[in-house]
Amino acid sequence: MMKGFFSTKLPKEVSEFIVKFDSVGAEVVSIERALGRVLAEDVSSPINIPGFDRSTVDGYAVNSKDTFGASEAVPAWLKVIGEVKMGEVPHLKIDRGEAIRISTGGMLPQGADAVVMLEHTHFIDETTIEVLRPVAPFEHIIGFDEDFKENEQVFKSGHRLRPQDLGILAAIGKSEVSVYKRPVISIISTGDEIIPIKQTPRLGQIRDINSYTLSAMVEEAGGIALRMGIVRDDIKELKKVCKEAIDKTDMVLISGGSSVGTRDYVLEAISSFKDSEILFHGVSISPGKPTILARIRDKAIWGLPGQVTSAMIVFLLFIKRQIQWIGGERLFPISSKGIRAKMARNIASAQGREDYIRVRLKKREKEILAEPIFGKSGLISPMIRADGLVRVDINKEGLYKGEEVEVILF
Amino acid sequence: MMKGFFSTKLPKEVSEFIVKFDSVGAEVVSIERALGRVLAEDVSSPINIPGFDRSTVDGYAVNSKDTFGASEAVPAWLKVIGEVKMGEVPHLKIDRGEAIRISTGGMLPQGADAVVMLEHTHFIDETTIEVLRPVAPFEHIIGFDEDFKENEQVFKSGHRLRPQDLGILAAIGKSEVSVYKRPVISIISTGDEIIPIKQTPRLGQIRDINSYTLSAMVEEAGGIALRMGIVRDDIKELKKVCKEAIDKTDMVLISGGSSVGTRDYVLEAISSFKDSEILFHGVSISPGKPTILARIRDKAIWGLPGQVTSAMIVFLLFIKRQIQWIGGERLFPISSKGIRAKMARNIASAQGREDYIRVRLKKREKEILAEPIFGKSGLISPMIRADGLVRVDINKEGLYKGEEVEVILF
Secondary structure (H helix, E strand, O other), rough: OOOOOOOOOOOOHHHHHHOOOOOOOEEEEEHHHHOOOOOOEEOOOOEOOOOOOOOOEEEEEHHHHHHHOOEEEEEEEEEEEEEEOOOOOOOOOOOOOOOEOOOOEEEEEOOOOOOHHHHHHHEEEEEEEEOOOOOOOOOOOOOOOEOOOOOOOOEOOOOOOOOOHHHHHHHHHOEEEEEEEEEEEEEEEOOOOEEEEOOOOOOOOOEHHHHHHHHHHHOOOOOOEEEEEEEEHHHHHHHHHHHHHHHHHOOEEEOOOOOOOOOOOHHHHHOOOOEEEEEOEEEOOOOOOOEEEEEEEOEEEEOOOOOOHHHHHHHHHHHHHHHHHOOOOOOOOOOOOOEEEEOOOOOOOOOOOEEEEEEEEEEEEEEEEEOOOOOOOOOHHHHHHOOOOEOOOOOOEOOOOEEEEEHHHH | OOOOOOOOOOOOHHHHOOOOOOOOEEEEEEEHHHHHOEEOOOEEEOOOOOOOOOOOOEEEEOHHHHOOOOOOOOOEEEEEEEEEEOOOOOOOOOOOEEEEEEEEEEEEEOOEEEEEEEEEEEEEOOEEEEEEEOOOOOOEEEOOOOOOOOOOOOEHHHHHHHHOHHHHHHHHHEEEEEEEEEEEEEEEEOOOOEEEEOOOOOOOOOOOHHHHHHHHHHHHHHOEEEEEEEEOOHHHHHHHHHHHHHHHHHHHEOOOOOOOOOHHHHHHHHHHOOHHHHHHHHEOEEEOOEEEEEOOOOOEEEEEOHHHHHHHHHHHHHHHHHHHHHOOOOOOOOOOOEEEEEEEOOOOOOOOEEEEEEEEEEEEOOEEEEEEEEOOOOOOOOHHOOOEEEEEOOOOOEEEOOOOOEEEEE
């Protein structure tokens, strides 16, 4: 690898690289533990659901014809011949002029084709009700296969499981499910100035912020973070830790040491692997420009800026999606961690790169205002005060006060 | 308690009840495990951060006065007297006309007040550089207390920890932190027709969907779900399980049996506790109307509709927020699980209640369309096909095709 190699990519080019990596393997988990996991199998229903015609209200199962024309003025009179027990097949069937008491979820008895709501009936003697409104055939009923038909596909592989999805797996009796493993992501902090958090910094030293911030972001993205600790600016040591990380885990994040200086150990370490391919070095975003992506044995190795804000932005824009991708997710829902707001003031920006502005949100009457938070990207405090990021398009020179923007929340 | 008691509340009245419960206790956890937890202490920085003046670029530490007026045509010449080692106090200091090589994050040497970027310099001989642009005092520097000053408050109690927040806890050396315990929420399914998921339903029976759906929602809300299993329609048994749930956990969710029928075991069981207070029975929303909230020993007991869609909507609108509240969260950020979309067709709705319409989102060019998914609230399949909910205001008669709406994603 030539030193000083520098080929800057556009954000959309980076997004194309991201999906060019394979998924991790699958494992079987119980549905109690499957929330947020990604299906590694297609799922069909082995049964009709609910399996029988069910009432959706409390009331009386009837033959709908007996209620046609019923009104408060001219109610229909029906004889109540019994009650449907929940969870059981009704032992009675109704004939014309008869009704059976039924609760929500109860199984419709033979001879009935609809349910009259309790509140539209009155008892006129011990065994007779008057029905004050007509019901249509199948009214207040869920049909036996209305939720899912036998063998109907319920989910495709690549779908991330939500609470209601676990509900349907429960309904079809699928207590275990095949899901992609959580990708394991190793995190390496580099720099002679970085010390473990339990040490007290001397002048010139700073505690390891990035390992903790990035680990938490990996966790939020559905991965498992493996902190490999701090590596000093020593090429041999860095190569050794990189090798261990590549051997053990599915992706490697190295923060620090990726700026274009003379001490570019990270690029040197990554390039030293014989099957290493540097996909790019530099993205036209700010902050976050000095980012490296390499491929070693079909694993992604990211060299991230040492400044925590820059590293976070690169993570939010690209790495999060890649963790989801290698974690098997393919059916990405239309979703948003975004919120619309209006800029609280003008912001200037350079053309030729996407700028990401940290903003704090404020409610003002019905509006939400996005107030820029200024601060160098080497500071972490602006990320604490900020609620999210606003993107300034690569072709824009800035944003105007009052302009509507989408805020990427974090 | 009088049977048939029914006092319907408006959604905003329900929201007021929600915060009238105490928080759970606190515990100390390591910051590796603190993502998404809620701080139970105020946190201040015991030190200045970064603690020393740091360079934000790779370049040369200089006295800014030496660069005033420098340009490509008339560069300033400076003598390079050495290099700042990362993580160490520079042993050299600079005099006028001198410069010291420094990397991003390095400590500024004595005598320097700014850093010139590497790319704005050239070597003209082994020890001399020319500087092509002037720097202002403090340019490319983070001051010793610019991130946080000693004793400055960093977080207030009641704040939910994000990745960057863990970064700052790392920076100040706080490896353990006091957070609220995760609220433990017990979940009870009732109904003679409900069977455990590993059993095969006979006609009239249905597997326990609600326990699994609600457990996952509790987990998403930051709580710990304790499934108490299925209770048959037996008042003694229900009282017994309720008592155990109240004894053991911080909140109780009971699904099924809360519709206003003759078999209203849930209301009867809740009312049987001598310190029980029914806060309301019924909310003017659809679906989700037959919801009960009671207080027993300062714990919230929710009676939820048995239909899974209704139970989910009540959870999303009210219970999630209450779990966050008793989990100590007080500094709710402006956030959104919402997305703006346009209705794909007209939807009618009844006045006098808030209607929640399930919708599927579709991208069409630059627009996102919200397409209503019709289906009875006793079905779970519409919740699988849906991406979110659209609220129809209590005073509106519906939504028009093309109308802009906020979709609550799930």
